Amino acid sequence: MNIFVCVKQVPDTETKIVPSGDGSFIETSSIKWIMNPYDEFAVEQALLVQAANAGSTVTVVRVGSTKDTEALRTAMAMGADDAFLVEAADNLDSYMIAKALKGAIEKSGKTPDLILSGKQAIDDDCLQVPQILATMLGLPSVSVVVGYEGSATDVTVKREVEGGALEVYGVKLPALIACNKGINTPRYASLPGIMKAKKKPLTTLSLADVGVSDADKRVKYSNFQLPPEKPPGKKFDATDAAKQAAVVKEVVGLLRTEAKVL
Amino acid sequence: MDFSLSPEQLEIKDLAMKFAKNEMMPKAQEFDEKAQMPMDILKKAWELGLVNTCIPTEYGGNGFSAVDSMIITEALAYGCMGMNTAIMANDLALLPIVIGGNDEQKKRFLTPFTESYKIAAFCLTEPGNGSDAGGLKTSIKEDGDDVVINGNKMWITNAGYADLFVLYGTTDTALKHKGITAVVIEKGTPGIEIGKKEDKMGHRCSDTRAITFNNVRVPKKNLLGGLNQGWKIAMKTLDHSRPMVAASAVGGAQCAYDHSVKYAKERVQFNVPIASHQAIQFMVAEMAMKIEASRLLVHKAAWLLDNGQPNTQLASYAKAFAADSCMQITTDAVQIYGGYGYSKEYPVEKLMRDAKLIQVYEGTSQIQRLVIAKEIFTR
Numbered sequence: 001m002n003i004f005v006c007v008k009q010v011p012d013t014e015t016k017i018v019p020s021g022d023g024s025f026i027e028t029s030s031i032k033w034i035m036n037p038y039d040e041f042a043v044e045q046a047l048l049v050q051a052a053n054a055g056s057t058v059t060v061v062r063v064g065s066t067k068d069t070e071a072l073r074t075a076m077a078m079g080a081d082d083a084f085l086v087e088a089a090d091n092l093d094s095y096m097i098a099k100a101l102k103g104a105i106e107k108s109g110k111t112p113d114l115i116l117s118g119k120q121a122i123d124d125d126c127l128q129v130p131q132i133l134a135t136m137l138g139l140p141s142v143s144v145v146v147g148y149e150g151s152a153t154d155v156t157v158k159r160e161v162e163g164g165a166l167e168v169y170g171v172k173l174p175a176l177i178a179c180n181k182g183i184n185t186p187r188y189a190s191l192p193g194i195m196k197a198k199k200k201p202l203t204t205l206s207l208a209d210v211g212v213s214d215a216d217k218r219v220k221y222s223n224f225q226l227p228p229e230k231p232p233g234k235k236f237d238a239t240d241a242a243k244q245a246a247v248v249k250e251v252v253g254l255l256r257t258e259a260k261v262l
Numbered sequence: 263m264d265f266s267l268s269p270e271q272l273e274i275k276d277l278a279m280k281f282a283k284n285e286m287m288p289k290a291q292e293f294d295e296k297a298q299m300p301m302d303i304l305k306k307a308w309e310l311g312l313v314n315t316c317i318p319t320e321y322g323g324n325g326f327s328a329v330d331s332m333i334i335t336e337a338l339a340y341g342c343m344g345m346n347t348a349i350m351a352n353d354l355a356l357l358p359i360v361i362g363g364n365d366e367q368k369k370r371f372l373t374p375f376t377e378s379y380k381i382a383a384f385c386l387t388e389p390g391n392g393s394d395a396g397g398l399k400t401s402i403k404e405d406g407d408d409v410v411i412n413g414n415k416m417w418i419t420n421a422g423y424a425d426l427f428v429l430y431g432t433t434d435t436a437l438k439h440k441g442i443t444a445v446v447i448e449k450g451t452p453g454i455e456i457g458k459k460e461d462k463m464g465h466r467c468s469d470t471r472a473i474t475f476n477n478v479r480v481p482k483k484n485l486l487g488g489l490n491q492g493w494k495i496a497m498k499t500l501d502h503s504r505p506m507v508a509a510s511a512v513g514g515a516q517c518a519y520d521h522s523v524k525y526a527k528e529r530v531q532f533n534v535p536i537a538s539h540q541a542i543q544f545m546v547a548e549m550a551m552k553i554e555a556s557r558l559l560v561h562k563a564a565w566l567l568d569n570g571q572p573n574t575q576l577a578s579y580a581k582a583f584a585a586d587s588c589m590q591i592t593t594d595a596v597q598i599y600g601g602y603g604y605s606k607e608y609p610v611e612k613l614m615r616d617a618k619l620i621q622v623y624e625g626t627s628q629i630q631r632l633v634i635a636k637e638i639f640t641r
Contacts, residue, residue, distance in 0.1 A: 073273060188281060191311030191324050191334075194273045 001056040001152050001173075002110040003046045005080065006101050006117040006133065007039040009064050009071040009090075013122070019224035025091040026224060028067070035071035038118025040186040041179040045148055046116050047079045048184060053152045057081045059108055063100040065090050069202065076197035077189030083202045084108060086210055093219035096212055098132035103210025105137075107203075112137075113152065115176040119144050134176040142169050143178035265558075271333055274326075278312060278334045282341025282513075290342035293467035294612055297459070299423060300345055300467055307349060308379040312338060316353045316360050316502070321368050322376030328502060328564035332509040336557070339513030343616035344465040346510050348381075351419035351468070354503050354624075355382035355428045358444050361502075362486040362495035371426060371446055383424035385415040385473060386496070392416075393629050395430075395496070396439040400475065402431035402489075409445060409485065411453075411478040417623075421456055421471035425449045429475070430492050442492035446484045453478035464615035500625065501577050505563040507624040508580035511588035512556045514620070518588075518595035518613045519549045525599055536598070545594045552591060556584035575637040582630035585620040592617040 011017065012032040020027050035043075043060070050056040060075040060083040072083040084104040092100070105112055115134070120127040127143070134141030146166070147158030153173055158166045160180060171177070189197070207213065234254070238247045255262045267275065285303055293300045307313050315331035317323030326334070331353070339346040352375070359371050374380060391398045400413025411431055426448060432441040447454065457472035486495055523546060526537035536542045559580035566573035592614040596603035603610045621627045 073269075077273065077277075188310050189273070189277055190309065191274060191277065191326075193311075194270065194277065195324060198270065 001049065001053045001113040003049055003056055003058045004105055004108075004112045004115045005039070005042050005046045005058060005060045005075065006115065006129070007043065007060055007062050007071045007075055008036040008118070008121045008123075009033045009062065009068065010036045010121055010123040013037075017226070019226065023223045023225070024221050025089075028065075028090060033068045033070045035074050036118050036121045036123075038120060038122070038179060038181070039071070040118075041181065041183050042116040042118050043075045043078055043080060044184045044186040045177070045179055046114075047187070049114060049148075050079075056152075057110070059084065059105075059110065061101055061104045061108075062086070063088050063092065063097045063104070066204065072202060073194075073197055074189055076200045076202075077193040078187055079193065080200075082200055084205060085202060086205045086207060086212075088207050088212075091221055093217060093221075094126050094128035094132055095218040096207075096216050098129050098136060099216055100207060100210050100212045101129070101133050102136045103212060104205055107205060107210060111174075112139075113174050115139070115174070117176065117178050119178040119180045130176055130178040137176070139174055139176050140171055141176040141178065142171060144180045145177050146180050146182040148177065148179075148183060267333070271330060274330060275333045275337060277310065278337030279340065281307065281310060281312060282337050286338065286341025286345050290345065290467075291606070291609065291612060293342070294344060294464075295466075295606075297461065297466040299348060299469050301423075303345060304348060305379045307338070313349050313379070314352050314356060314375050316357050317372050317376055318360065318368075321372040323372070328505070328567040329561055332505060332560050332564045335506050335509040336513040336516070336560070339510035340517045341513075342467070343510060343514045343613070343620070344467040346513070347419060347465045347468040347619075350503075350506060350510060351384060352382045353506065354499070355384035355420075355424075355426065357499045357502055358384075358428050358486055358495050359446065361498045362444060362491065363446075366483070367446070367486065374425075380425040381420050381423045382426045382428065383418050383420040383473075385418050385427050385429040387415065387417050389414055389416045389472070393626060396442065396493070397435070398430060398432055398442070399435055400429065400431035401435075402433055402443045402445060404433075404482075404489070405479070408479050408481055409443075409489075411445065411447070411475045411480070413475055415473045415475070417460070417470055418473050419468055419470055421473050422459060422469045427454070427473070428486075430496060433489055437490070439493040441490055442496065443489050444486040444492035444495050445480060446486065447475075447478060447480050451478055451480060463618060464612070465619050497574075501573050502567060504577040504581040504624055504630075505560050505567070505573070507620060508556065508560045508563070508577075508584035511581075511584035511617070511620045512553060512560055514613055514617055515549070515553050515556065515584070515588040515591040518592045518610060518617075519546070519553055521610055521613075522546060522549065522595045522598045529600075542598055545598060549591045549594060552583075552587035556580070556587050559583055575634055578625070578630040578633040578637075581625060582627045582634070585617075586627055588617045589614075589621055 012034045018027040046058045050058050058080040060080045063086040086100045086104050117130045142157050144159045145157045146160050150156050155171050157169050236247050238244050311324050315326045319325035388398050403410045434441045453476040455474040460470040526542050527535050529536045563573050563576040563580040595610040596614050599610050602608045
């Protein structure tokens with residue numbers, strides 16, 4: 001099987017985020033990049049499928065800047081065979097990223113039997129790229145997947161829906177499956193794996209190479225801001241039984257007028 | 263001059279830190295309390311290639327430089343100094359084979375350690391000989407094609423679990439250093455009597471015991487470098503192992519520092535976080551300086567080794583400075599935590615207990631100063 005995994009590089013969860021001067025993105029100079037945690041599930045799933053289907057290959061694809069290729073190196077250290085990087089700014093919109101991923105997959109010369117990705121990236125939380133990519137490739141897709149089993153042609157996946165219920169889908173491959181936490185436990189990249197990853201092929205492409213230009217831009221980012229600081233919480237003293245009714249009334253009133261949740 | 267780590271070293275560090283934070287730290291207190299070897303964690307560390315970093319590629323190892331192994335050791339000690347001792351003791355025991363063994367011995371003894379998780383114990387210290395290692399009394403006597411070993415060893419890390427013992431003895435106590443001989447003894451050899459587990463102040467999860475060798479007979483082909491060749495091997499081993507122990511001090515100190523910075527921002531006294539008080543700031547600034555200085559000494563001592571240059575003096579600088587700094591830093595961490603720091607419910611008192619051993623084993627802080635002074639006055 002030709003298995004592809006789309007990965008994104010995101011700021012480490014402990015990073016202090018600062019909007020860039022012109023508001024078009026965030027300051028990236030001092031960010032420590034990591035592989036998007038949901039994509040780790042996708043890489044692990046790809047390696048599990050590869051292990052179950054002899055002769056399969058796992059190719060990782062990423063769109064983003066070259067300052068650090070952490071995500072691709074990690075994926076290859078975990079066991080992926082090769083990688084494609086489409087060099088681009090880190091703030092492309094979902095449509096451009098999907099189109100670039102499609103282009104990179106086509107450039108690899110292999111026809112995908114399975115494409116895996118995380119259900120979302122933890123930086124912009126758009127939850128769009130997997131579905132757009134699947135649509136562009138004319139493939140079925142299932143997202144928020146927490147269970148995966150099946151053969152090289154037919155798989156059964158479970159997806160989580162609200163309230164913790166599970167939907168079960170039978171899917172004919174090729175398809176795109178976007179993974180959620182719970183589908184597996186990602187392995188660590190072992191030290192021998194890290195050493196071996198150095199020798200694995202990483203192909204770098206430009207946006208032009210994959211047929212993406214500014215004309216594909218659907219979203220213009222212009223005003224990144226930090227969320228407003230949370231005002232301190234209010235405390236109500238209801239220890240005096242005689243005043244409790246009044247306190248309840250006050251709380252309900254504030255929930256209506258200030259918090260606007262009632 | 264380049265102080266930066268290579269991309270590969272950064273990845274090694276990331277992996278080791280991830281392992282330390284996810285697998286070791288959450289269990290550190292539990293295993294300390296139970297004083298039990300965390301076998302599952304150790305095995306997992308081995309599977310990822312974090313154990314036995316000294317084994318060369320020809321014998322199945324990963325081909326790490328000394329600097330690489332310092333990076334790994336620092337990270338693992340960050341997770342738990344005690345667990346790291348169990349891991350590092352393997353290197354300490356295998357290094358004499360790497361340094362003084364012939365090709366056949368390396369294949370026979372080192373390669374199995376790359377095929378499954380095995381444990382090694384380094385047997386040097388005796389009940390009556392610690393710092394005065396040259397005066398050890400365990401005897402190694404020739405007998406035909408064999409040697410026969412008799413004597414007592416003390417404070418042996420990994421003793422109860424070891425598959426392999428690397429022992430230093432003497433062919434003749436009158437010869438002092440010149441009679442020291444290194445020999446490899448496999449588990450199950452008749453005459454090895456493992457003592458009871460020591461109940462220690464720190465590094466409680468690592469297994470420390472006395473061992474008695476009672477007419478233990480091994481073939482001469484297990485001698486490293488032949489009879490009376492042990493001292494040179496021991497000295498070269500220290501050039502590698504001392505920076506490693508120093509690296510573990512840096513890891514422990516970094517852990518204490520990270521806890522302290524976090525706590526100082528959270529803990530409010532006099533209506534402000536204690537991080538706003540100069541008394542706390544001075545302690546934290548001192549910690550940061552000493553950690554960086556220790557790390558640079560460790561890396562330089564390892565770098566000299568990687569570049570084939572003498573590093574004995576630097577190794578002792580690193581060991582003494584990093585260990586003493588770690589003791590100071592972990593003590594101050596307890597101070598910053600105040601009453602909470604003295605409680606086992608918080609992580610820093612364990613760090614303080616663990617730090618103490620690093621000033622003691624692998625050459626006390628005082629012995630390091632003797633080594634340094636000797637290097638200064640005899641050159």
